[in-house]
Amino acid sequence: MTLHVQINRVSKVFPVGNTATGDLVAAMKGASEEGVDQKGKVAVNNISLSIGLGERLGIVGRNGAGKSTLLHMIAGLSDPTAGSIHIKGKVTSIMTLGVGLRDELSGRENIYVDGEIQGKSRAEVDAVLEQVIEFSELGEFIEYPVRTYSTGMKARLAFAMISHIDPEILIIDEALSVGDASFSTKATARILEICARGKIVILVSHGMKAVRDICNRCIYLKDGQIVMDGSPEAVTKAYIDEVREADEAALMQKFRSHVGSRSFRQGSEIEGISLLSGDSEGSCVRVETESRLRVQILARHESMDSRALLRLRIVRLDDLLLFHNDFPALDYVLDDGRIGIEIEFSRLALGAAIYRLDVHLLENAQERAKRYAECSTIFEVFTMDPPSGGKPMLFYPVAGCVTPI
Amino acid sequence: MEGVSGSVALRCRNVGKTFSVYRDLRIWRLLFGAPGQSTGPQVHALRDISLEVPRGTIVGILGRNGAGKSTLLRLLGQVYAPTSGQIEIFGQVAGLFELGGMGNPNLTGREYAVRYLQIMGAAKRDLAELLEDIADFSELEEAFDQRIRTYSSGMAARLYFAVATAYQHEIYLIDELLSVGDEHFQAKCWQRMRLRLLNGASGVLVTHDWTAIVKLCEQACVIEDGRFSFTGPSDQAVVSYLKLPVPAVSAAQFAGGTSQTHVARTGESACIRLPIEIRKTIAVDCSISIEMLRIGIGWEIVILSGCIAVGDTLGLYELELTIPSLPLAPGDYSLNVFLTQRRTDRGGASTGLDCKSWTYGNGLTLHVEGAPSQAAVTLPFSARKLGEQRA
Numbered sequence A: 001m002t003l004h005v006q007i008n009r010v011s012k013v014f015p016v017g018n019t020a021t022g023d024l025v026a027a028m029k030g031a032s033e034e035g036v037d038q039k040g041k042v043a044v045n046n047i048s049l050s051i052g053l054g055e056r057l058g059i060v061g062r063n064g065a066g067k068s069t070l071l072h073m074i075a076g077l078s079d080p081t082a083g084s085i086h087i088k089g090k091v092t093s094i095m096t097l098g099v100g101l102r103d104e105l106s107g108r109e110n111i112y113v114d115g116e117i118q119g120k121s122r123a124e125v126d127a128v129l130e131q132v133i134e135f136s137e138l139g140e141f142i143e144y145p146v147r148t149y150s151t152g153m154k155a156r157l158a159f160a161m162i163s164h165i166d167p168e169i170l171i172i173d174e175a176l177s178v179g180d181a182s183f184s185t186k187a188t189a190r191i192l193e194i195c196a197r198g199k200i201v202i203l204v205s206h207g208m209k210a211v212r213d214i215c216n217r218c219i220y221l222k223d224g225q226i227v228m229d230g231s232p233e234a235v236t237k238a239y240i241d242e243v244r245e246a247d248e249a250a251l252m253q254k255f256r257s258h259v260g261s262r263s264f265r266q267g268s269e270i271e272g273i274s275l276l277s278g279d280s281e282g283s284c285v286r287v288e289t290e291s292r293l294r295v296q297i298l299a300r301h302e303s304m305d306s307r308a309l310l311r312l313r314i315v316r317l318d319d320l321l322l323f324h325n326d327f328p329a330l331d332y333v334l335d336d337g338r339i340g341i342e343i344e345f346s347r348l349a350l351g352a353a354i355y356r357l358d359v360h361l362l363e364n365a366q367e368r369a370k371r372y373a374e375c376s377t378i379f380e381v382f383t384m385d386p387p388s389g390g391k392p393m394l395f396y397p398v399a400g401c402v403t404p405i
Numbered sequence B: 001m002e003g004v005s006g007s008v009a010l011r012c013r014n015v016g017k018t019f020s021v022y023r024d025l026r027i028w029r030l031l032f033g034a035p036g037q038s039t040g041p042q043v044h045a046l047r048d049i050s051l052e053v054p055r056g057t058i059v060g061i062l063g064r065n066g067a068g069k070s071t072l073l074r075l076l077g078q079v080y081a082p083t084s085g086q087i088e089i090f091g092q093v094a095g096l097f098e099l100g101g102m103g104n105p106n107l108t109g110r111e112y113a114v115r116y117l118q119i120m121g122a123a124k125r126d127l128a129e130l131l132e133d134i135a136d137f138s139e140l141e142e143a144f145d146q147r148i149r150t151y152s153s154g155m156a157a158r159l160y161f162a163v164a165t166a167y168q169h170e171i172y173l174i175d176e177l178l179s180v181g182d183e184h185f186q187a188k189c190w191q192r193m194r195l196r197l198l199n200g201a202s203g204v205l206v207t208h209d210w211t212a213i214v215k216l217c218e219q220a221c222v223i224e225d226g227r228f229s230f231t232g233p234s235d236q237a238v239v240s241y242l243k244l245p246v247p248a249v250s251a252a253q254f255a256g257g258t259s260q261t262h263v264a265r266t267g268e269s270a271c272i273r274l275p276i277e278i279r280k281t282i283a284v285d286c287s288i289s290i291e292m293l294r295i296g297i298g299w300e301i302v303i304l305s306g307c308i309a310v311g312d313t314l315g316l317y318e319l320e321l322t323i324p325s326l327p328l329a330p331g332d333y334s335l336n337v338f339l340t341q342r343r344t345d346r347g348g349a350s351t352g353l354d355c356k357s358w359t360y361g362n363g364l365t366l367h368v369e370g371a372p373s374q375a376a377v378t379l380p381f382s383a384r385k386l387g388e389q390r391a
Helices: A020-032 A067-074 A107-117 A122-136 A139-143 A151-164 A181-197 A208-214 A232-254 B027-032 B069-076 B109-119 B124-138 B141-145 B153-164 B183-198 B210-216 B234-242
Strands: A004-014 A041-051 A056-060 A082-088 A091-094 A169-173 A200-204 A217-222 A225-230 A260-263 A268-277 A286-288 A293-301 A309-316 A321-328 A339-345 A353-362 A371-382 A399-404 B008-020 B042-054 B058-063 B084-089 B093-096 B171-175 B202-207 B219-224 B227-233 B252-254 B261-265 B270-278 B284-294 B298-304 B308-311 B315-323 B331-341 B351-356 B364-369 B382-385
Touching: A004 A067, A004 A200, A041 A067, A041 A082, A041 A225, A056 A067, A056 A208, A056 A232, A067 A082, A067 A169, A067 A200, A107 A122, A107 A139, A107 A151, A122 A151, A151 A181, A169 A181, A181 A200, A181 A208, A200 A208, A208 A232, A217 A232, A225 A232, A232 A286, A232 A371, A260 A268, A268 A286, A268 A353, A268 A371, A293 A309, A293 A353, A293 A371, A309 A339, A321 A339, A399 B308, B008 B069, B008 B202, B042 B058, B042 B069, B042 B202, B042 B227, B058 B069, B058 B210, B058 B234, B069 B084, B069 B171, B069 B202, B093 B153, B109 B124, B109 B141, B109 B153, B124 B141, B124 B153, B171 B183, B183 B210, B202 B210, B210 B234, B210 B298, B219 B234, B227 B234, B252 B331, B252 B351, B261 B270, B270 B284, B270 B308, B270 B331, B308 B315
Parallel strands: A056 A200, A056 A217, A091 A169, A169 A200, A286 A371, B058 B202, B058 B219, B093 B171, B171 B202, B261 B364
Antiparallel strands: A004 A041, A004 A082, A217 A225, A260 A371, A268 A293, A293 A339, A309 A321, A309 A353, A339 B382, A353 A371, A399 B315, B008 B042, B008 B084, B219 B227, B252 B270, B270 B315, B284 B298, B284 B308, B284 B331, B331 B351, B331 B364
């Protein structure tokens, strides 16, 4: 019989109690009342899914979409409220690191115990023992009881153990931030290695790149249901597009205190700021780095004189000033008497972050100049392809030319 | 005590901490107070630690997992007693580690904050104002009046941070603190820590994140196997901590005559010339980063280049890098250059051949001249009257 995971109309409902005693009473009473008609939070809603040999399945979705709940049920850590799960093959999960360790035993003894639980003979464990110990970087601590370990040490041991047995069905939850940078690089490399060998891999990740690199099939979960199932490229793209809109709304809501317009003098007002990305004519909040960005400002200023100016500032939310420029208002007077200006960044160099855009209408360029009106808005710059070497402040071209000497 | 301390906030002299490991828990021995038999092995978590934190500064302690960082912080926070040596603390301490230690998950966020502030001795008349600040900073909104057990870990972390930093303590003991919440919240945490520092707070920051150290500390120590292996300026501490292997120069290298300092002007095309020698027939790439490094104030990568092909045949080459209308404000920047062997497989690690970088202790400098500007960078743009076509 070949390896497979078969999920039939599975649902999971978490009861929502109000008090600890209430929960207990409900648990005692509800023991005999099976069924999905219980009140509570529906985490997974009637999912059917079949995963076959050789499939490396990625699961994407927002927080709370039910990804982890589904994974826990496949791993056998919790039971579905309704429906059934059939699994052929041994499931190994990397998500609850260190939970299975026995405190009183030494690290070395734990490796043997874990090997036995996984159904390995002593000889099989002996074969990989030294690799596990070396990978865990525990040194002399391998002989000490696990209760003397720090959290990081436990996580390292647990990861080393899991990653050295030959998994049949491997489940990886992205909550895999084991130890410091050097260890997590090693851990990531190891996962990729396992994926190449593993017979069925199920990966939950918010990193679209990881999903595209590792998986050959991808599902998109939303509110506990599968809304899309297909190739990782297609599904991750659909997911990104769909969350963008929701993100923009959330962004404006979260930073609403930074957004607003104020007038300090009758007849002076900044009527609007629009951000246009690429060639689109609709205002947007999220802009891709290195794309074209146009900032359109419309203002009213009744007592216009030659010194009045519009000041545009772009400030990253940690208060780093990235753009500061003054524009004489008189140069941008429209036919209807209003001030209208379009500032274009043909290739926006800003790095991925959230920025505040301030527009001030000032009396003149002096430091203590009177402010007639001001207006601020928020925008986010994102990148689809973050560079591996770090998070630069700017995306700016560097050209190279080689000559033999 | 104040008179003795003067300009020192915290001092350790030859502090050591040893834990005994017993094969089994000798509960009866503990209960009846039998003399401890030191049969088990001893773990020397810390040995011979000497540290002085001048008032108004935060000293960084960098170390990997299990190096003894958390033990040291617990000693300073008087959770553990040292086995040997002496610890002197001159001021009120706020421990930003094991946050929420005094919390009962059945308290609401507000109740927790009140309890913390009362224990720390905040004046009653300040309470309302502090609570408002905590509610605002933690962004918990209505959840502030719900029980902590209903919080996600991120929400709890935000509450604990907001509470612990709500008012000015004299000494902060910080463990990996600035990794709370999302980027926006982290930026807020940084601003708040800076404010506390400006108001004269002192502290110790323990972390494995070296970027936090260069951003917040002028001085730092590296802890390895329970001992300080380095004490000195933060950037040098990072070099000592990372111990990046300087590649054995064999296949390709930056040739002699690579200038240490390169000069450019704001707004003009910048030109950086690097002599490179290829000594084996492999495909060699070069990449650079320009970083703003102000020790104790900030560190950030400003420009990162992609891989630029240098060549694949033996010989001596000059690579001329051009950055059109340099967007950097005047000042000194750290210039880091790397030679790598071109990747053939997707996702594989590239092999480093040679590098000159401050994290290796051999970085170059880019000196940018020009008129001072208010913004950190200059972005190229064009402006026109609304409705007019672009020129």
